[in-house]
Amino acid sequence: MNSLAQAKEPPVQVVYRFDDHRYLELKGYDCEGELWYTDTIRGIHTEPVSQFYRIFTRKFVHPSERYIAITGWGVGGFIVSRDHGQTWQSVGFSPGPNEPNGDDYAPREDVTSFTVVNDQGFLQTKHSLYTSSKPFEDPRILPGGPGIPYTLENGKVQVLEAQYPGEAWGMVYMTKLGLEGTTQILKTNWQNLPDHVPEVKNYQGWDHMRCAMDAGKAK
Template sequence: MIKRLLSGLIVMVAVNSQARQLQEPPTQVIYRFDDHRYLELKGWDCEGELWYIDTQRGIRSEPVSQFYRIFTKKFVHPSERYITITGWGAGGFMASKDYGKTWQLVQFSPGENEPNGDNHAPYDDIISFTVVNNQGFLQTKHSLYMSSKPFDDPRVVTGGPGIPYTASDGSVGRLEPGSAGEAWGMVYMTKRALVNSIHQFKSNYQNMPDAVPKVINYTGWDHMRCDMDAGK
């Protein structure tokens, strides 16, 4: 009897799997930034391809080609030029600095930023992710991670004069164009990590805030949404 039941279950799973292979995966809107910008997820069980659409600018791009799972914490994103998207684990971001046309992988700063010794927070410790005025802010229970202000220091771009500096230990050096660390918006760091980083000498890291800036009159969603039963 048990063997018959197991055989029946195996047949049902196989049939369902074959049916899915023949059926186009469902597509659903999982986040709206405003009335003309949104994210689409194409896949079964809320996992799959992630697409960014801007109907006003005529942009349709693919930040993540497969296995994307939604970020379930608070997500507020009025920024338009600089767009940053994270997923379930929040271990890194995909970012666009050209209104969503192209995407690059963004990382956290090195260093032990969290009590557990990691450079980024466990998912359960994340409170919110906000992207406003072309700058991103990930708030956790213990730290505030943020990207730089939305420009590159002109002294370290191609043809710039470089930046001479004196570190806190008295050592002197110079940041040269092409070897001064990541471009603007491409690394998220805490103010605690900044004091041990060469980024501290660049103008786009000066006077960084201590809290997430307030967002006023935002019309988009404040969380991603996904229907696990879509297409079934």
């Protein structure tokens, strides 16, 4: 079979740059396909999303290096890494009601920006701020810790223990409304969350993802 008859490899294009050594690549046609993360200094090249990824089109600012969080076109959740991009996990919104109408997620049309700074993510919508927790675990719910006692409405005392500590840091996004009445709010890494997205100064990366729809197509 000659080269002209062989299947053509899908195009690969850089769709986001965090800085001079970290970037995201999309492999596929029509701005949809595999998403790859590369860190040239640490020698990391991993695949956060294996297929059907479509870029996030709102403002995106991401100076954070250890905690990396990516969302896509539909903003239905997040793909996150807590180890500089070596491994990835899917993360959702809180199971509780984050929105005034009772929904647990932010509607795509309401999202205005996503910022990841100091190992913490901030998704801003028209009327809410979704955040991940501060980037550490409450020592009271680590193995060997005393646990966190709390009192139910009926007066019964319970203890949040290391065996069932709830979501790990960075692995769920909540609004302050969504935190109310949950055990997450008992932990120190969910205390004193900001009401606004922290200011990012001197950011060297892109502030939006970019994608050429006609990449790889014959002119």
